[in-house]
Amino acid sequence: MIVVMKTDAPISEIQRIIQELRSWNITPEKIVGKHKVIIGLVGDTATLNSEKIQQLSPFIEKVVNIDKPFKRASLEFRYGEPTEVFVSTPNGIVVFGQHHPIVSIAGPCSVENEEMIIETAWRVKAAGAKLLRGGAYKPRTSPYSFQGHGESALDLLAKAREVTGLGIITEVMDAEQLAQVAEVADIIQVGARNMQNFSLLKRVGATNKPVLLKRGLAATIEDWLMAAEYIMAEGNPNVILCERGIRTFDRKYTRNTLDLAAIPVLRTLTHLPIMIDPSHGTGWAEYVPTMAIAAIAAGADSLMIEVHPNPAKALSDGPQSLTPQQYDQLMQQMATIGEAVGRWPVKSPVLAYSGVA
């Protein structure tokens, strides 16, 4: 349930209403949008009477019920206004959101050594990336596969951050690692296999770091938004959704099936920013550029792409990694489409992108 305030509602009146609602034993959240202030009410709202709330103040425009199972993640909760996730990096604030330029993220599957991560960082920065991805803790199907260099890899990420000024995005696999990871990461990643690790979701929800939530291999759109809701319900509204391919019956030529239609579908359901990962989404470097470009055309807010200085020798995910040179080329192709849809950094929009009216 949300309470939409009139545009001329005085701050003091909004505060009064919030106080009043608190006295009813519910937890109101003030959401300041571009045009409106909204008071979100979540929890046991079944017994709430919307008419009674309406009567609290003449400055209440309307009271709206949210009939979706996900509340904070629903488009209605922000009265249709897209969320902006602000990520603080040494090079400045990077904004993820529907009305902002596409954010490029790149880097290796896992941090292998200082030279490779620093080199990759410089190369992807030169190509236009704003954040560096790199795994310190790696969820691997086999216990005998390389599991990431852990803590020392985090140190290398910190160093890469320091020298290049790029923001860092890296995965957390359990509560114990969280403090460490949060110290280095500008965005904390929850991986596909942990999308419904509800204990972990609650933990990252209790931090104030932006969270990248990857879609599970067999997660429905609704499962995914409910997982986001777990994070948001703990007080962290800064969730970015990342589509990375779902598991289907055909796995001969691609590792996963990249579900780009998730973008327009999510736009009708949620205000959260959307990232696409064409590297995991296809599993093969040769298909990554095409799907990256398609993702931009489909309206993605961010692209995360695996880049490795020497894919053939990568400790993990080599076959789906681009070389820095290939990434550089791809960024140029991406720019063409990004500009065509008016969402590429620096240059001005050519087309005001919109769906069917």
Place this chain on the structure above:
Amino acid sequence: MIVVMKTDAPISEIQRIIQELRSWNITPEKIVGKHKVIIGLVGDTATLNSEKIQQLSPFIEKVVNIDKPFKRASLEFRYGEPTEVFVSTPNGIVVFGQHHPIVSIAGPCSVENEEMIIETAWRVKAAGAKLLRGGAYKPRTSPYSFQGHGESALDLLAKAREVTGLGIITEVMDAEQLAQVAEVADIIQVGARNMQNFSLLKRVGATNKPVLLKRGLAATIEDWLMAAEYIMAEGNPNVILCERGIRTFDRKYTRNTLDLAAIPVLRTLTHLPIMIDPSHGTGWAEYVPTMAIAAIAAGADSLMIEVHPNPAKALSDGPQSLTPQQYDQLMQQMATIGEAVGRWPVKSPVLAYSGVA
């Protein structure tokens, strides 16, 4: 197995080799590409000795084995050169192929009456469509649903063709309808549910009409190419592949999952042109524009979109149909991306589209 001729091979020499091969009891096919002439050998080639063939003539550049289960449909069979499917319409020849502008096709799910089909034809033509789609025979899940107006609908399509000059694409469901359908259709469609109706594939393979082969709901890429092979093995090389969404575990917000990665995957496997149908691919009009644009960015050679003058009253597939006005708007958006990838009609290319080198 293919025999690649040197560029300076005289026609008479090529003929001589073909004759010689025929005398070995195999059926050679001459394929004249832009740069090379190739002789394709299909059938029981297991016993053929490539060295022995090589020795037939000094004008043979090389003899290449095709190790894919699909032969004629494989990229190797044309030595990497994309097929061009030429479709003769009253308004002129329309070419489907990787080095040609994107072909737009639009129209209603089914032909309902003269007024609607003629009106739709004019409207989609005005927006830039080159062919009109429309069902006369409709494969419906329920025997009690509208099954199409059949023969009389074919007459109406013929009329729409005549008055607007648009080419016609319509579905054939069985051998009996084939002669009738082939009389009106410029492209014969084999629907998703008949993709492995091998008897029908053989029949359309025996005609000389271009065939649109829709991917089955649970067809792997390989199943699909093998279905194309059925048509081609009967002597009809003019096959266009149409991705229209596959069936996955999440069907709440989309009817199907549109597998756009099929485009780059097919590019590595086949020379056949690729069409995308975002209408069936998503099942909802509101998602069609985004996916149409993404399909263009992903390199589709053609787009087929359902358009109905009054979707709310459509006898079938209303929810996934655009209005003519929406289609018109979408074509403008498509033009922006189509131009960016250098594949929109009339205007000249801005970007030479290419994958990672």
Place this chain on the structure above:
Amino acid sequence: MIVVMKTDAPISEIQRIIQELRSWNITPEKIVGKHKVIIGLVGDTATLNSEKIQQLSPFIEKVVNIDKPFKRASLEFRYGEPTEVFVSTPNGIVVFGQHHPIVSIAGPCSVENEEMIIETAWRVKAAGAKLLRGGAYKPRTSPYSFQGHGESALDLLAKAREVTGLGIITEVMDAEQLAQVAEVADIIQVGARNMQNFSLLKRVGATNKPVLLKRGLAATIEDWLMAAEYIMAEGNPNVILCERGIRTFDRKYTRNTLDLAAIPVLRTLTHLPIMIDPSHGTGWAEYVPTMAIAAIAAGADSLMIEVHPNPAKALSDGPQSLTPQQYDQLMQQMATIGEAVGRWPVKSPVLAYSGVA
């Protein structure tokens, strides 16, 4: 909509009601069950007033609406009474139905030559099979694979029928083959790939032969029942449903995923008999016995199993075929479970099988 007659309703009164309903321009069907006579009304029943029908006669017990999209196939259409499909074979009538012993069917994927089909027929008959399966026309993924011996294979099936007295089940792939196939077959099979070949469904619906309808690889339970409805709507009520595995994300160790839960689900939806094909359902001979036994425990009315005298040399589906000796052993294992659930031929029931009350 169905009209349930009281048990004491005179035949003349039932006839009068049917005549009356015909005069309303709808097509009533008289269904004589064990305990009740029902009049089924299918077609455009939306405008029918159930109260008005009720008033037609004091012998009408009640008028029930069928809210499922499948009407004739729905359990309600027969007021809960299972259909019995009677198949006439030289050795006598074989009955498929929920209150009858399990019917065993076996034989090779395709009819290869006289010796093999006759030998197999004798062997499976000795083991207890009542019908012989064998393909004359084979739907193969590749046009270059063995397509079945066609007409001559039908002759061999006729011969096997004559000498062993077994009934014959064989697949029809198109309308042209239908008359030929129907001459030899006691049950006509529509294969998984043709489950939504609606033209073919209508054709077999217009015959009076029992039809085995295999579930499509990605067919939902509802798709499947709607396909059965196509056959039944043409006047042929003798449909047997065959689950043969669906396509899922894991195809490494089994070709398909055998959905045995389809049995209890179908029991709540339809009166039609259910067959299980564990050979296609798993794709590997070593898994067939376990799944055959599980199918019996799950309540299957019939089992169809591939048996070949020499699986290693089979022209098709060798890996999933049992040898006659293995089949014989399996039939003994099946007997143990079949007797335990009270559904094995000859011997008397041990357990009155029932679901949770």
Place this chain on the structure above:
Amino acid sequence: MIVVMKTDAPISEIQRIIQELRSWNITPEKIVGKHKVIIGLVGDTATLNSEKIQQLSPFIEKVVNIDKPFKRASLEFRYGEPTEVFVSTPNGIVVFGQHHPIVSIAGPCSVENEEMIIETAWRVKAAGAKLLRGGAYKPRTSPYSFQGHGESALDLLAKAREVTGLGIITEVMDAEQLAQVAEVADIIQVGARNMQNFSLLKRVGATNKPVLLKRGLAATIEDWLMAAEYIMAEGNPNVILCERGIRTFDRKYTRNTLDLAAIPVLRTLTHLPIMIDPSHGTGWAEYVPTMAIAAIAAGADSLMIEVHPNPAKALSDGPQSLTPQQYDQLMQQMATIGEAVGRWPVKSPVLAYSGVA
């Protein structure tokens, strides 16, 4: 790689070999089977020379390479001998294994209050269950759904264990809960959504408690065995695999698709015991009995079934729960089939169950 010792190998010789192998810097594991002693070698065995190992002793029968990605979980690792998992309960030791009677487990989805859990415990014990299931910590799709009573629920389980003597199986969701859960549980459950929560797998692997590992919703057989390998690699060999339904395209009538063929497939791959959960596997109480019986016929070593005194009022999973009375009836049906396959407690085997020879 495993070293199979001859049957007459002296213990001292086995010890000597183990010591020798340790000096090579690998970690040998002694596995004492019914007939043979095996020394398992896992880790970086790529450089090991099997011939060199063979020469270590004349009492070595042979050295066998394991070519599967899962090592300890592979059938070869125990030279084909099924694992027996011994679970200590107040009522005595319960053994899970292929040559033991089927173990019945039942109880509610979640522990709601003392009365309900104690009542349910007594009822399922009376029906023949050996362990009580019940959730204290519940992984729920929504953060607003009941999340389990946590610690207090564990206390109630402990009480139920004490008064009825039943063993306890309950789920652990993260490392923090583990010590608590392990204090009460006789078997620790890792849920489907945590199947690839590798941090958690390592943690339960480091305990000495038997672990029930549920298959993930989109986990392949191989993913699942690799997850088991994570647990085993930490030193805990007592893993029970639980199939509970996978996610497929048809979710209208069942929540999941129960993959019973996993049983015969796993038998060819692993020595670990197999449990079936027909409650989650179908999602509806009415389908549970049929699938439970089918699971027994398919060779399951254990059945876990949800039972609630009042399913209509259950705080979670009511629709898939049986009443105690229904469970009692089902156990009688299960006994019939269980006896037929020679695997029901107390009574003697009727049929020596075996696959195709």
